[in-house]
Amino acid sequence: MKNYLTPAELQTALALRDLSDPAQGPHAMSLLLAEITSALENLWGIGVDTHRLSPLVATADNYDRLGYSPDDVTRDSRYSRHVSPTVMLRSHTSAGVPALLDSLRPEMGHYDRLHVLPGLVYRRDSIDRTHVGAPHQADLWRLKARGLLGAAELDQMMAAVVEAVLPPSANPGLEWRATPASHSYTDTGRQLDVLVTQPDGSREWLELAECGLVAAQVLRGSGLDPRRWAGLALGLGLDRALMLRKGIRDIRLLRSEVPGIQDQLLDLGPYRPVSAMPExxxxxxxxxxxxxxxxxxxxxxxxxxxxxxxxxxxxxxxxxxxxxxxxxxxxxxxxxxxxxxxxxxxxxxxxxxxxxxxxxxxxxxxxxxxxxxxxxxxxxxxxxxxxx
The missing domain is CATH 3.30.70.380 (Ferrodoxin-fold anticodon-binding domain)
Incomplete structure (x- = not known):
């Protein structure tokens, strides 16, 4: 039996500010997203469309049309936020992709654009210094008709995203890697990790993004012929990306209203720690x-x-x-x-x-x-x- 959000819980969730949206006020997260988008736009020389969609989505778009199996544990209302039997608060920004693909059916000629789908996603998550129940994500999908996209373009995409998040000028010798990963809506899936130095001097691989080639069955589900259409899909956690960029160790700081902290979240410069209160x-x-x-x-x-x-x-x-x-x-x-x-x-x-x-x-x-x-x-x- 599914548990559904109460009207008060839904209202609270929908009232939460999206830090990635410049229309809701200035924040370093929207600046970082703009740099990532610009890096890919300049890499490929193609147009960009940004889609800011309602976080209320059809359950079918969040799961079924992206290839999730009917018994996938993520469907359980213990881990996701359902509003009704057919509507939920999205658990990933990829939930906006099926409708996007549907809109491309009339495209009969050459087509090559980058689509950016950013915003809040809603989960039941653990509580620690790197997790919250409503993190920010951005899906970056390059969709192309009458042309090929493959592993080489995927590697280019990963490299451009890493350099946009952690510029080489400020991070000389930065190491990153791509390891095989399985996603329901991609082929040749990859997990993108960066090697970071912790406060105690130890080094650790941290996941930055997941990506792959858009799976043929996802294209077919929107009536797009995979013999004519191809795509790259990359999903990025914006909270973690911003924390890495600025050197922030506690995710709660991103929403802080403390003046000495809040002022530092208006740019992408390194974070200067404010005196920590004892735990x-x-x-x-x-x-x-x-x-x-x-x-x-x-x-x-x-x-x-x-x-x-x-x-x-x-x-x-x-x-x-x-x-x-x-x-x-x-x-x-x-x-x-x-x-x-x-x-x-x-x-x-x-x-x-x-x-x-x-x-x-x-x-x-x-x-x-x-x-x-x-x-x-x-x-x-x-x-x-x-x-x-």
């Missing part, structure tokens, strides 16, 4: 109905919902352990009044405001709000005290 940790001992409920993405989404506007204070949510009743000492089972089918989950919250220090009392109240939203047991263990 506060709170460990929770939860009772859940089953181990399946201990999914960090589901728990993270419920925690965000419970905290509402205060969710920006939550820097991370980590599942430390999941133990069935049979694996606990009898005294712990008795204390928690744990049923044989239930599990004990140890959860860690990391609370860290961007603009002030959080008091212990405030941290305890936030901890209890999350605890009450997630805990399914018969015994409550609250820390803030009655009436807090």
């Amino acid at each position: 506060v940790r709170r460990d929770l001992s939860l009772v859940l109905g089953s181990a399946a409920e201990a999914d960090v993405e589901l728990l993270g989404d419920r925690a965000r919902t419970a905290l509402g506007p205060d969710s920006e204070l939550l820097a991370a949510l980590e599942v430390r352990s999941v133990t069935p009743a049979s694996g606990l000492p009898p005294a712990a089972v008795h204390r928690l009044r744990l049923a044989p089918t239930e599990v004990n989950v140890l959860l860690r919250l990391v609370l860290q405001p961007l603009d002030r220090t959080l008091t212990d009392g405030e941290a305890n109240i936030l901890r209890d709000r999350v605890y009450l939203a997630l805990h399914r047991g018969r015994v409550l263990e609250l820390t803030a005290g009655p009436g807090a």
Whole structure:
């Protein structure tokens, strides 16, 4: 049985500002998207169309017409945001592609354009310093009739995107790689990774984008003959790209209203850290109905919902352990009044405001709000005290 968004939840989602859209105010993310688009336009010397579409899409466009299998786990309403049996908040900007391809049916002559589909996407995601529930994406599709596009053009596209995000002048010796990846709507799929240096000096490969040649069945689904049409498709996470470009380590900074931070999000210059507020940790001992409920993405989404506007204070949510009743000492089972089918989950919250220090009392109240939203047991263990 699917879970559907309430009207209030839908309104909140639709009210969220799209940082990639210059019409909604200046932001470094829209500047970066413009640089990426210009790099590809200059590389190929072709026209560009940018499509800013409604985030409400037909479920069929989000999944079926892009080749997702009927039993794909991403369809589950535990991980995506459904509005009705046939409409959802898009889980990727690729959901706008089927209608775009449909519009090309009347094109009978030569055709070669880059189509850019940017915007917010909506998921139930884990909570940490690199993930949010509504990240920004951009789909970049070059579509061509009466001409070939292949692996060589795909390599050119990847190189141009890497250099636009991380210019060689500021990143000498930058390394990137393309590894095979499988996508339902591409052939010759690739995952594009860049090698970055972490604050502790270690080096790590991070995914920047995924891409491939547009699959023949996706073209056929819109009535386009794959013997005449070809395409390149690349999907890019704009939040991560901007964080890499500016050297930002905490994704929450991208929406910060702290003046010293906000001012730095109007250009693409390196980020100069503002004094970090100390983090506060709170460990929770939860009772859940089953181990399946201990999914960090589901728990993270419920925690965000419970905290509402205060969710920006939550820097991370980590599942430390999941133990069935049979694996606990009898005294712990008795204390928690744990049923044989239930599990004990140890959860860690990391609370860290961007603009002030959080008091212990405030941290305890936030901890209890999350605890009450997630805990399914018969015994409550609250820390803030009655009436807090």
